[in-house]
Amino acid sequence: MTEPAITPELIAAHGLKPDEWERLLGIIGREPTFTELGIFSAMWNEHCSYKSSKKWLRTLPTTGPQVICGPGENAGVVDIGDGQAVIFKMESHNHPSYIEPYQGAATGVGGILRDVFTMGARPIAAMNALSFGEPSHPKTAHLVKGVVEGVGGYGNAFGVPTVGGEVRFHRSYNGNCLVNAFAAGLADADRIFYSVASGVGMPVVYLGAKTGRDGVGGATMASAEFDDTIEEKRPTVQVGDPFTEKRLLEACLELMASGAVISIQDMGAAGLTCSAVEMGDKGGLGIKLQLDDVPQREANMTAYEMMLSESQERMLMVLKPELEDVARAIFVKWDLDFAIVGETIPEDRFLILHGDQVKADLPLSKLSSSAPEYDRPWVETPPAAPLGEVPQIGAIDALRALIGSPSYAHKSWVWEQYDSQVMADTIRVPGLGAGVVRVHGTGKALAFTSDVTPRYVKANPFEGGKQAVAEAYRNLTAVGARPLATTDNLNFGNPEKPEIMGQLVGAIKGIGAACTALDMPIVSGNVSLYNETDGKGILPTPTIGAVGLLDSTADLIAGQPQAGDIALVIGETAGHLGQSALLAEAFGIEAGDAPSVDLEAEKRHGDFLRAMRGHIRAATDLSDGGLALAAFEMAEGAGLGLILDAGDIPTLFGEDQARYLLAVSAEGAAVIEAAALTTPVPVQRVGLFGGDSVTLGTDAAPLAELSGLYRSALARAIGG
Amino acid sequence: MKAAVITFPGSNCDRDLALALTAAGAEVHRVWHKDSALPEGIDLVGVPGGFSFGDYLRCGAIAAQSPIGAAVRAHAARGGYVLGICNGFQVLTEMALLPGVLMRNAGLKFICKPVGLEVAEAQSAFTAGWGKGDSISLPVAHHDGNYNADAATLDRLEGEGRVAFRYLDNPNGSARDIAGILSENRRVLGMMPHPERAVDPAQGSADGSVLFRSLVAGLVAA
Numbered sequence: 001m002t003e004p005a006i007t008p009e010l011i012a013a014h015g016l017k018p019d020e021w022e023r024l025l026g027i028i029g030r031e032p033t034f035t036e037l038g039i040f041s042a043m044w045n046e047h048c049s050y051k052s053s054k055k056w057l058r059t060l061p062t063t064g065p066q067v068i069c070g071p072g073e074n075a076g077v078v079d080i081g082d083g084q085a086v087i088f089k090m091e092s093h094n095h096p097s098y099i100e101p102y103q104g105a106a107t108g109v110g111g112i113l114r115d116v117f118t119m120g121a122r123p124i125a126a127m128n129a130l131s132f133g134e135p136s137h138p139k140t141a142h143l144v145k146g147v148v149e150g151v152g153g154y155g156n157a158f159g160v161p162t163v164g165g166e167v168r169f170h171r172s173y174n175g176n177c178l179v180n181a182f183a184a185g186l187a188d189a190d191r192i193f194y195s196v197a198s199g200v201g202m203p204v205v206y207l208g209a210k211t212g213r214d215g216v217g218g219a220t221m222a223s224a225e226f227d228d229t230i231e232e233k234r235p236t237v238q239v240g241d242p243f244t245e246k247r248l249l250e251a252c253l254e255l256m257a258s259g260a261v262i263s264i265q266d267m268g269a270a271g272l273t274c275s276a277v278e279m280g281d282k283g284g285l286g287i288k289l290q291l292d293d294v295p296q297r298e299a300n301m302t303a304y305e306m307m308l309s310e311s312q313e314r315m316l317m318v319l320k321p322e323l324e325d326v327a328r329a330i331f332v333k334w335d336l337d338f339a340i341v342g343e344t345i346p347e348d349r350f351l352i353l354h355g356d357q358v359k360a361d362l363p364l365s366k367l368s369s370s371a372p373e374y375d376r377p378w379v380e381t382p383p384a385a386p387l388g389e390v391p392q393i394g395a396i397d398a399l400r401a402l403i404g405s406p407s408y409a410h411k412s413w414v415w416e417q418y419d420s421q422v423m424a425d426t427i428r429v430p431g432l433g434a435g436v437v438r439v440h441g442t443g444k445a446l447a448f449t450s451d452v453t454p455r456y457v458k459a460n461p462f463e464g465g466k467q468a469v470a471e472a473y474r475n476l477t478a479v480g481a482r483p484l485a486t487t488d489n490l491n492f493g494n495p496e497k498p499e500i501m502g503q504l505v506g507a508i509k510g511i512g513a514a515c516t517a518l519d520m521p522i523v524s525g526n527v528s529l530y531n532e533t534d535g536k537g538i539l540p541t542p543t544i545g546a547v548g549l550l551d552s553t554a555d556l557i558a559g560q561p562q563a564g565d566i567a568l569v570i571g572e573t574a575g576h577l578g579q580s581a582l583l584a585e586a587f588g589i590e591a592g593d594a595p596s597v598d599l600e601a602e603k604r605h606g607d608f609l610r611a612m613r614g615h616i617r618a619a620t621d622l623s624d625g626g627l628a629l630a631a632f633e634m635a636e637g638a639g640l641g642l643i644l645d646a647g648d649i650p651t652l653f654g655e656d657q658a659r660y661l662l663a664v665s666a667e668g669a670a671v672i673e674a675a676a677l678t679t680p681v682p683v684q685r686v687g688l689f690g691g692d693s694v695t696l697g698t699d700a701a702p703l704a705e706l707s708g709l710y711r712s713a714l715a716r717a718i719g720g
Numbered sequence: 721m722k723a724a725v726i727t728f729p730g731s732n733c734d735r736d737l738a739l740a741l742t743a744a745g746a747e748v749h750r751v752w753h754k755d756s757a758l759p760e761g762i763d764l765v766g767v768p769g770g771f772s773f774g775d776y777l778r779c780g781a782i783a784a785q786s787p788i789g790a791a792v793r794a795h796a797a798r799g800g801y802v803l804g805i806c807n808g809f810q811v812l813t814e815m816a817l818l819p820g821v822l823m824r825n826a827g828l829k830f831i832c833k834p835v836g837l838e839v840a841e842a843q844s845a846f847t848a849g850w851g852k853g854d855s856i857s858l859p860v861a862h863h864d865g866n867y868n869a870d871a872a873t874l875d876r877l878e879g880e881g882r883v884a885f886r887y888l889d890n891p892n893g894s895a896r897d898i899a900g901i902l903s904e905n906r907r908v909l910g911m912m913p914h915p916e917r918a919v920d921p922a923q924g925s926a927d928g929s930v931l932f933r934s935l936v937a938g939l940v941a942a
Contacts, residue, residue: 152830156861157771159732243730243774250729333754334729417830419861421914422769424736427922438922553922 003034003304014041020372027366035303035352035359039367042270042308043277046529049371052495053527056508064521066484068189074115074266075185076523077192078485080549084439085192086446087121088184089524090129090489090545094531096237097179101146105179106154106240110312112183113158114266117249118315120193120256121185124423125437126155128165128181129450129489129543130414133174135406135717140169143177144718150240151181152417157242158249161426162418163435164448166543169406169717172454175533180489182450182545186439193256195265195275197283197318197344202262204276204287204342207255207331208248208314212297214238215271215310244313244336251334252315258330260323267314273307275316276342277350280364283318286349287364289342303352303359318344378501384459387578387592395628395647395696400709401586402629402653408581409713410636413720428558432633433620434475438553445556447548449475453624454539455579456594461503465510465542466597470657472546473518474621477606478660480557480613481548486515488525488544493537495529503540504529511542517599518606520546559617560638561663563690567631567642568669569622570605571659572682575650581624582653601658608681609660615668622659627686628652628696630661635689636707644687647697663689721746721939723764726792728753728783733769733916737805740916741766744932745940753786763939764801765792767808769861769914779822779864780810789815801845801939802908806862809900809910818901818910819877820869825862826893832861834924836888837899837913841881844906849934856927858913860891865912867894867901877901884909 004010011021014037024032024040032040046052062070068085069077075089093108109126116123128151133140144167155162160183215238255261263283265275272294280287291306301309319327324340331338345351350367352360393401402408415430427445428436434449451471457464469486476483488511493500515522531538550556561567577583578592609619618638620630628644635642646652664672669685676683692703714720723746727734738748741764749759753772758765772783783789796802796817804812812818825831834857839850850856869877874895877883885900892912900911915928 149829156830156832156863157730157732157774159770241774243771243776246732246771247729412833416833419830419832421832421859421861421917421923422732422736424733424739424917424919424923429924 006031006037014038015045016041020044023372027370028362033360035307036362038304038308039273039360039362042273043367044371047269048274050527051372052374052376052529053490053504054373055375056505059508060512060522061516062521062523064519067521067523069192070523071525073194074118076485076487077119078523078547079189080439082442083189085187085189086184086547087116087119087187088182088487088547089115090180090182090487090543091526092489092491092528093179093181094177094491094528097147098143098177100237101143102150102153103237103239105147105150107238107312108179108181109151109154110240110242110245111268112181113160113245114268116183116185117252118193118264118266119187120191121187122253123160123183123185125184125435125448126160126162126182127448127450127545128162130165130167131173131178131541132169133177134171135169137174141718147179148414148417154240154242156419158246159422161420161422161437163420163426163437164430164450166450167411167414170539172539176531176538178491178541180543182487184448184547193261193264195263195279195282197263197279197285199262200285200344200346202344203319203321203324203340204289204344205317205319206294206337206339206341207317208336209241209244209311210295210297210337211306211309212311213301213305213309216305216308238310238312240312247334247336248313248315251330251336254330255327258323258326260320260327262318262320264315264317267316269310271309271311277364277367279316279318280350281368286345286347287342288345288351291352291354293339293341295337295339303354307352376495376501377498378505379498381461381502381506384593390577390583391587393586393649395649395652395699396701398582398586398649398653399628399632399696402581402625403632403706403710404713405585406714406717408585408625408629410711411714413715427553427556428479432637434479436479436556443552445550445553447476447479447481447550450543450545451475452541452543454541455584455590457503457507457540457542459579460594461506461540462510463594463596465507466514466599467594467657468542468544469511469514469518469520470597470602471621471623472544473520473602473606474660476546476548477609478557478619478621480555480610481550482610483518483520483546483548485523486520486544486546488522488542491528491531491538491541491543493532500537507540507542514599518603555613557613557616557619561618561634561640561689563640565617565663565665565689566669566685567687567689568662568664568672569627569659569684569686570609570662570681572656573651573654573659574656575654576656577650577654580653580655595655595657597657605658605660605681608679612672612675615671616662616664618663620661622661624655626653626655627661631687632694634661634663636710640689641691641693641703642687642689643695646686647699652696721763721936722749722761723766724749724751724758724762725766725768726751726753726788728772728786730772730774731768731770733805733914736916737766737768740919740928740932743919744929744936746936751788753788756787756791758791758795762795762800764803764935765795767802767804767811769806769808772807772811780807780814783811784814796908799905799907803846804910805914805916806912809912810864812908812910817908818903819873820867822864823866823868824864825866830863831891834859835891835913838886838888840883840886841902843881844884844902844909845935845938846909846931847884848938849930855888857925858915858918858928860913862912865892865894867898869895885911885913
């Protein structure tokens with residue numbers, strides 16, 4: 001088969017900029033073959049190389065006594081004591097999900113699950129952070145339904161509980177939804193598997209599903225802006241098969257237990273290319289592949305297609321040759337492909353053979369280490385103009401505006417489509433704050449949350465970045481957990497625009513400051529740039545996924561308020577309304593500065609809450625929507641009304657940070673107030689739970705009416 | 721009491737079912753779907769939830785043809801006990817050990833939530849721990865739990881006291897709110913809700929443990 005000639009158009013179609021092309025020529029000293037051009041394009045795109053963000057990602061705190069393995073592997077590994085580790089990561093599948101929502105979201109879930117079990121961990125929890133355009137936009141309902149069904153379709157069949165996440169709506173996502181998938185797994189700390197290959201002449205084994213033409217060029221597509229040719233990109237979206245993934249999980253865990261694995265890497269973005277290069281590069285070895293031996297789903301596939309296919313549910317492994325029979329038997333048992341497709345070689349070479357032809361012959365170490373890295377120009381986001389006059393609104397009408405908006409409505413329409421209880425260890429289900437699963441067979445539990453407030457990040461990237469981490473810290477704290485570590489999924493617009501790059505830089509600085517102060521190092525992450533359509537960027541959305549540990553399930557704050565319980569607020573309420581949910585949803589006003597985050601107060605208040613957890617019936621963090629929304633959510637979930645003493649909008653709906661709302665008995669309140677006297681932690685009684693109406697100051701409405709609005713708003717908005 | 725729990729390649733509630741049975745006092749053997757025989761002396765076969773073969777053809781249809789299928793049928797024919805939960809219920813209908821079918825949920829969406837159930841029949845080893853008419857709570861998690869059969873079959877199930885559980889607030893469109901049914905000899909139970917996910921108050925309900933305890937006690941006595 002003749003291959004296309006290398007023309008400037010072809011080079012541009014592979015996403016290589018002129019300077020990158022010159023760099024490529026400099027490395028190999030000749031014009032590349034078509035397959036080689038594809039390989040460079042896959043390795044050097046933003047999605048795989050982090051070329052715009054690497055300089056700044058290096059500034060993040062990634063170490064700590066609890067960190068076993070930080071960024072750079074498939075997922076981060078964190079010690080949870082007793083010889084066990086939690087392994088987790090969050091990753092975006094934004095562009096594929098916009099093009100083909102069901103499969104895009106499903107394969108996003110599949111990819112993050114593989115990242116976790118590639119390292120030897122059995123996945124035990126998943127989350128999904130979703131951002132969609134306005135409900136009135138013609139594509140939104142279709143995207144929401146497809147994405148949610150795809151997330152459920154994959155995770156439910158695979159058998160991992162989805163225990164948390166976020167769903168937001170904003171016009172900036174009209175042409176570019178965000179699908180950020182998180183997964184966490186559990187492994188023995190001394191049985192973690194890494195991608196570093198070792199030994200010369202070791203067989204390179206292909207595992208899992210067959211290779212087809214799906215997803216060819218997907219990573220390059222994921223690094224491009226969208227325009228009106230988007231429909232043409234549909235064939236670059238992969239198709240997921242959770243049944244195969246489930247078998248791949250079980251087969252891989254059996255294989256790892258057999259001792260046959262030297263190194264293993266999942267085939268995700270840029271498939272065979274990226275996984276082979278990564279294993280060779282980390283081990284200081286070359287890799288030779290004979291593509292005729294790759295299990296193929298379609299006839300007449302070219303080397304280019306096989307190297308760039310993003311067919312799902314595949315793994316690449318370097319095997320101990322003496323255990324080949326053992327390994328093969330495991331894959332036969334699970335009816336999966338097992339094929340030796342190459343070997344490790346001593347020289348620095350990525351040698352791709354197809355038939356009797358050399359299709360690529362490249363210096364392997366240069367493919368990743370020589371990837372371009374940019375110090376993109378950036379400008380600091382200018383300080384936000386002060387918030388002007390705020391329109392008048394009654395307290396209950398303000399609450400109605402929030403709970404009737406799709407972003408702040410009850411989300412059961414979404415999470416009831418996810419199996420949150422498979423594996424039978426879920427002890428706190430989605431709905432309010434962090435999800436919690438037991439560490440199977442022990443008395444411990446892990447808590448999971450994902451958070452960001454994109455409006456804040458846009459107004460003030462530094463404070464917004466801090467806030468995302470602080471909110472995650474609070475959500476973990478509110479279930480009684482000790483925050484352990486963090487994964488970040490940075491979704492931004494086009495980094496070639498200095499103001500967008502400024503958002504990214506500011507947010508990373510803020511995230512870093514908060515992770516340091518709150519001792520939640522970043523152990524894994526993902527960057528998704530070019531989230532723009534026709535030149536318009538999304539709200540900057542650095543999603544923070546975080547994990548906390550409960551040393552005993554007895555420490556869990558799982559309860560609901562009871563009638564007669566006192567509502568206590570921990571933290572200082574000043575009434576900050578800039579960039580608040582209320583102004584955005586009630587008036588369409590997105591103005592003012594983001595609330596500032598006092599990280600020392602966050603730490604102090606979090607430690608105080610944990611110390612008091614035995615006296616707390618229920619707890620939640622106060623974030624967007626402020627006291628009134630949080631109190632309503634907590635009460636409504638328990639089928640109770642409530643009375644908040646304050647009637648003024650800033651107190652009820654202000655979004656000051658470092659605050660929690662607690663439901664406590666009279667005795668509990670006395671204990672907590674007495675304890676607070678010996679610390680600088682402010683504790684204030686703000687109201688009572690109970691009754692069948694919601695009273696805010698002097699304004700009131702029946703609980704049933706508000707509950708009906710709250711529970712129907714999302715389905716109504718998207719024609720559910 | 722000796723129980724076997726079958727694992728199909730896409731089963732994902734097999735571990736949880738085995739644990740629930742073990743906790744209730746059963747001696748549990750795990751059986752791979754490619755096996756052609758059950759271990760000696762098995763009293764109960766558990767067919768777990770999950771997506772046995774990806775649910776790609778029809779839920780449970782391929783699993784019903786698995787090598788272990790013949791052994792399960794022979795066990796039931798000998799009067800052995802069989803418990804199918806969720807996908808396991810679908811498998812049992814595909815094996816014709818129970819009548820009817822489980823169609824796509826009426827709302828066309830996957831549903832995971834706790835549901836209220838009425839114990840409609842206490843006269844079986846599975847339900848003897850409850851009184852007839854008791855209200856319990858168990859989680860459901862399925863896409864295809866909409867039970868249906870022709871009217872004559874439904875009449876017969878009701879007339880013979882073979883409806884084991886009914887939904888108090890039907891989540892999936894099942895005919896006559898049916899959530900679980902018994903075989904003619906009352907030794908095969910298929911149910912969509914997951915008792916194995918409700919054996920500890922920390923899970924939100926411990927009602928499921930009643931089923932496992934009464935089953936183990938009943939079979940030990942027998």
